[in-house]
Amino acid sequence: MTTDANGSNPPARYDAAFANRIEPEWQRRWAEAGVFRQANPGEAGFDGAKPKFYCLDMFPYPSGAGLHVGHPEGYTATDIVCRYQRMRGKNVLHPMGWDAFGLPAEQYAIQTGVHPAETTRKSIDNFRRQLQRFGFSYDWDREFATIDEGYYKWTQWIFLKIYNSWFDPQQQKARPIGDLVAMLEGGECGVSAWGELVSREGARGTQAFTGKPSDVRLWHELTTEERRGFLDSQRLAYLDEQTVNWCPKLGTALANEEVKDGRSERGSHPVYRKPLRQWMLRITAYCDRLLQGLEGLDWPESTRAMQQEWIGKSVGAEIDFEVEGRDEALRVFTTRPDTIFGATYMVIAPEHWLVDEMLDEPAGETDAAALRAYVEQARNRSDVERQEAKEKTGVFTGLYAVNPATGARIPIWTADYVLTGYGTGAIMAVPAHDERDFEFAQKFGLEIRDVVYPRALQLVSFYAHHMTEDEKADDEKWKKTLADFMGLCTTVDSDPELFGPVLGAVRERRREQQTAGLTAEQAAEKGHIGSRGSISGEYIVSIESLGAKDGQALEDLFAGGGYWRRRGEAFTLAGVCVHSKNAEVSLDGLGKAQAIERITGWLEKKGIGQEKVNYRLRDWLFSRQRYWGEPVPIVFDEQGDHYPVSEEALPVTLPPMTDYQPAESDDPQPLLAKAGAWVRTTAGDAGVDEDTLRPETPVRRETNTMPGWAGSCWYHLRYADSQNAERFVGEEAERYWLKDGVDLYIGGAEHAVLHLLYARFWHKVLFDLRLVSSDEPYRKLFHQGMILSHAYQRKNKTLVPINEVDAREDGTFVERATGEAVTQIAAKMSKSLKNVVNPDEVIAEFGADTFRLYEMYMGPLEATKPWDTRAIAGMYRFLQRAWRLAIDESTGNVRDGGGSDDAELEKLLQRTIAKVGDDIEKLSFNTAIAAMIEFVNAALPGDGQSPRLSVSQLERFVRTLAPFAPHLAEELWSRLGQEGFVSEASWASYDPAMLIDDAVEVPVQMKGKVRAKLLVPADLDAEGLKAAALADPKVIEFLAGAKPERVIAIPGKMVNIVL
RNA sequence: GCCGGAGUGGCGGAAUGGCAGACGCGGCGGAUUCAAAAUCCGCUGCCCGAAAGGGCGUGGGGGUUCGACUCCCCCCUCCGGCACCA
Incomplete structure (x- = not known):
């Protein structure tokens, strides 16, 4: 223990007991004086001349276990930055609040029957108490929790804004659904047979090539139900029956993002796929903007990469394949339309509609029993099982399609390696150029046809196609001709168009030993070939390694297209197209990019395909079957149609429950369904607008609640004006604080995808609806590293x-x-x-200032680092020394060095101020602290010596230390007789001229080591430096008469003498 | 497999083309103390050497450079993320 039981410490020493006495006292005074209260624009005390700085910590979930040492790491970092920015004259928004809905409190309620609100409030109080003990400079007046009615009212309000919006693909933004109705009523656009929004002429916004203009129906041609159905299908919040990730253990469905390796992210429980009718948010409409928006953000590279991958943009084509005996085409998505000539079969997902149709009406070759068994099995397998099974499985559907490029009849299989929900749930399989297709084709004996070769093989292939009978017969002749041909083509890198003439020339030359028929360039090269017997030989060796014993074998291998099949793996890289030609189009000889362009053009002209961009990101599953979440403000009438609760009637509050036990059922039931009286109500009681539904209409409330992420999607906005009862955030406050988004956002990397993607999505929707002024919520993001033990x-x-x-x-x-x-x-x-490690205990033992310093000194903020209790003492000792610098330990009096300002120390102080400021801005707190330690060590004389710093120097140092150890700094500030709070003082200034030395020590390097050091004027030029180095006695001694070969002198930096 | 990050004393780390190891922990020695704790002072990369001094040294190998922890190429290890996404 560091506290002294005998009391034999000097009476005025800075120790833990003292820290624990003054820290709460200063916290009390700060609160009393409202030091960290930040006024909003328009309020008394707001200074509009100051620039703003919005610094946000990631929303904590207040768990029952209380704070762990990882929390204060990020909070201390932001606190230092905020205190520094305040001292630099900025208006600083630094709020704290609670993300308080969620499973743990509900699970505790299931076990104990205690209402989650009670548990949660207790946890919040504990968290707040713990946080306040650190002396963080939050504006506590802005505190709120997501479970506050005054907050979740607006969460529900935003949900309704999303519900009442659609995404205009032309403008690429969300608009009120009323705009869409107006457009439809005006006849600008109509609805296609597929239920898509299309312009009057039938040219469509979304997908297009099979639509016929005659399919388009205008608004007045639709029935009321059709209109409602269409509008509901366009909303950004929509209901959809879809296969969800059902987690029985958690008793709820999970969004894709919440599932990892087939298990729940929270708790790692197995997840099954189950069809459920759920609220979905159309985040996919924002794929491109979410992707593009990343580019302007100051975010960690890793997080940007994760979001990019999660969105997963891929550019390719959609192609319709005719299915034998059916009118409807089978549409596939592929990123490699250039390989279409190699598509030898097709695969559809087990959930594909065509499979369902085959089960209802089997085709001639369909083995309905086998198909049914396979589909069943695929459906019941959990995601874990699906992923564990490496071996490809599948069943033939009995159907055949026609490859539009080759005209070949190709079988359609179903297999679970094709995923429903990505692309069209169907693929054209190109086994020669896709590993998965290759594996599948190998297993089921399907044809493998290669259509892309690496460049060298393309030449072999070309030759195999153009071999003469004469060459084929002669064992040596074909090899030599081919070797010459390859050598010539690869040395001049000739175009595929020239292969014919070049091959002709090679034959000519071999026959006549002349240069006739070649271009001038080729003729020049020709001479090389002849003289490069060894190179020709190398080609022959590599030709032989292909395994063709004679010309006939070569032809079989290449003209027959069997090469990659024999090679035992797919060639998935970019190469050159071969065997890719029909009467209308040829890709032969083209590289990947050109081939894609040409074939896509051909497909478009034929009306059977077009370029298409696909995303991996799925729409956001927004329904949870839980109690402890925001109710979805929607009711259903007896027909099952849904209606929003009016804004005036918000919030929809949770009903009291007697037990929180989930209903046991095969059909997942939301817990709220048990609150019968709450669920069954009337439109009037539920607060549905009278114009929408007559008040006495019986309705059923939505019993699903929102996911935990909902509340954290917009809390950054609420902080700007958290007590506003009229609006989710006041307009002026939003424009001021959120201009260009949050200036610094610090939190853990575990939120890299989920929270950060959802919050960006909501923010963009609000931006489109002109409810916020910025397009992105978080301009600069930083992840603190984990603290290990x-x-x-x-x-x-x-x-x-x-x-x-x-x-x-x-x-x-x-x-x-x-x-x-x-x-x-x-x-x-x-x-x-x-x-x-319990933070409370560490504070009791050392004080909060020491704790703050220690966590910041452990290493770079972003690094994962191990907690080392022993090392805390280092920071404790540092603070003791800093204290002793200013205070006499035996008397408690200020140690005033008077007017004897030491020039060297003054210089060091100013340098320290400069470095600490720079380092705070770089979030490099460990080096800032190191600089302060160096200053203190230099300024503190050994025992018994008189103080060396003046009060002016001391108070400037105290201001520099203040953001890190604010309590100690306030104590010193007041003892030094300074006015007010150091927290409100301005940052100490420094003279940039002080940062430059007049004289510098320049090392002299010889044979890779420093052999001497020169003390020279800082501005000494290279010549002078060189002379000084060569005149140095140590240099002369080391040279021992040898003459340097070269002397490099970099003024102010270094001299290197090369021997 | 792919993407991102990292590898430096006994430990945490500093230095981003110019003196490797700032600063802190730990360790060793000393002061203070009856003694200990706490505090203070000094030393502390490794090897050889009594010392002066010398050699080696930033995961491994190669390269660029007068000069490389730092830049380039190849490889190894660890951490994080993604993974049948057509």
Whole structure:
């Protein structure tokens, strides 16, 4: 323990007891004076001349376990930045609040019957108490929780805004659904037979090539139900029956993002696929904007990459394949339309509509029983099982399609390696150029036809196609001709168009030994070939390695297209097209990009295909079958049609429950369905607009609630004006604080995809509806690293709790129970490993200032780093020294060095101020602290010496330290007789001229080592420096009379003498 | 497999083309103390050497450069993410 029981410490020493006395006191004074209260534009005390700085911490979920040491890491970082920015004269918005809906409180309610609100409020109070003990400079007046009615009212309001919007593909933005109605009523556009929005002429916004203009129906041609159905299908929030990720253990469906390797992200429980009618948010409409928006953001590269991958844009084509005996075409998506000549079969997902039709009405060759069995099995397999099964499976559907490029009749299979929900759920399989298709084709004996070769093989292929009978017969002749041909083509890198003439020329030359028939360039090259016997030989060796023993074999291999099949793997890289020609179009000889362009053009002309962009991102599953979440403000009438609750009637609050036990059922039922009286109500009681539904109409409330992410999608907006009862955020406050988004957002990388993607999506919708002024919510994002703790590992990699291990004299560790040697490692803190560090205890032992400093000093903010309790003492000692710099430990008086300002120390102080400021802006807190330690170590004399710093110097240092150790700084500030709070002081200034030295020490390097150092004027030029180096006695001694070969002198930096 | 990040003393780390190891922990020695804790002062990359000094040294191999932890190529290891996405 660092506190002294005997009281023999000097009376005015900075110790833990003292820190624990002054820290709460300063926190009290700050709160009393409202030091960190930040006024909004238009309010008293707001200074519009100051620039704004909005600094946000990621919304914490207040768990029952309280704060762990990872929380204060990010919070201390933002606090330092905020305190610094305030001192630099900015209006700083630095809020804190609680993301408080969610499963843990509900699961606790299931076990104990305690209402989740009660548990959650308790946790919030505990979190707040813990956070406040750190002295963070939050504006607590802006605090709120997502479970506050005054907050989730607006969460529901935003949901309704989304519900009442559609995405205009022309303008690429959300618009009120009323605009769409107006457009339809005006006859500008209509509805296609496929239920898509199309312009009057039938040219469509979305997908297009099979539509016929005659299919388009105008608004007045639709029935009321058809109109309603169409509008509902266009909403950004829509109901859809779809296969969801059902997690029985959690009793709810999960969004794709919440599923990892077939298990739930939270708790790692298995997930099954189940059809459910659910609310979906049309985030996919924003794919392109979410992708493009990333480019202007100051975000970690890794997070941008993760979002890009998650959105997963891929450019390709959609192509319709005719199906034998059916009118309707089978549409596929492919990124490699250039390989269409190699499409030898097709695969559709087991959930594909065509499979369902085959089960109803089997075709002649359909083995209905086998098909049914396969589909059943695919459906019931959980995602875990699907992923574990490496071996390809599938069944022939009995149907055949026609490859539009080759005219070949190709079988249609179903297999679960084709996913429903990506692309069209159907593919053209090109086994020669796709690993999955290759594997499948190998297993089921399907044709493999290669249509892309690497460049060298393309030449072999060309030759195989054009071999003369004469050459084929002669074992040596074909090889030599081919070798010459390849050598010539590869040396001049000739175009495929020239292959014919070049081959002709090679034959000519071999026959006549002349140059006739070649271009001038080729003739020049020809001479080389002849003289390069060895190179020709190398070609022959590689030709032989292809395995063709004679000309006939070569022809079989290449003209027959069997090469890759024999090679045993697919060639998936870009290459040159071969065997890709029909009467209308030829891709032969083209590279990938050109081939894609040409074939897509051909498909478009034929009306059977077009370019298409696909995204991996799916729409956001927004319904949860839980109690503890925001109710969805929607009701259903007896027909099952849905109606929004009017804005005036918000919030829709949760009904009280007697038990929280999920209803056991094969059909997943939302928990709220049990609240019968709440669920069954009338339109009037539920607050539906009278114009929409007569008040006495019986309605059923939506019983699904919103997912945990909903509340965190817009909290950054609410903080700007958190007490506003009229609007989700005041317009002026929003425009001021959210201009260009949040200026610094710090939180864990675990939210890289989920929260950050959803929040960006909501923000963009609100932007489109002109409800916010910026397009992106978070301009600069930073992830703090994880803080690990010690743990011990057995040889078999299992972990041992720290209280079951003994340290031995020699520095090794053994498990007490078994005596087995274990190694010390760093691992995540966990209850089971007994290595959780409790911040409250650390503060009790050292004080909050020491804790703050320690976490910032551990290493770079973004790094994962191990907690080392012993190392905290270093920061504690530093603060003690800083204290002693200003205060006499025995008397408590200020140690005023008077007017004896030491020029060197003054220079060092100013440099320290400059470096600390720069480092804070770079979020490089560890080096900032190191600089302050150096200053203190330099300024603090050994025992008994008189103080060396003046009060002016001391107070400037205190201001520099203040963002890091604010309590100690306030105490010193007041003892130094300064006015007001150091928290409200301005940042110390420095003279840039002080940062430049008059004289510098320049190292002299010889034979790769520093051999001497020169003290020279900083502005000494290269010649002078060189002369000074050569005149230095140590240099002369090292040279020992040898003459330097070269002397490099970089003024102010270094001299290198090369021997 | 693909994408992103990292590899420097016993440990956390600093240095982004110019003196490798700032600063902190730990360790060693000393002061203070009856003694200890706390605090303070000094030393502390490794090897050879009594010392002066010398050699080696930033995951491994190669390259560029007067000069490389830093830039380029290849490889290894660890961490994070994605993964039948056509």
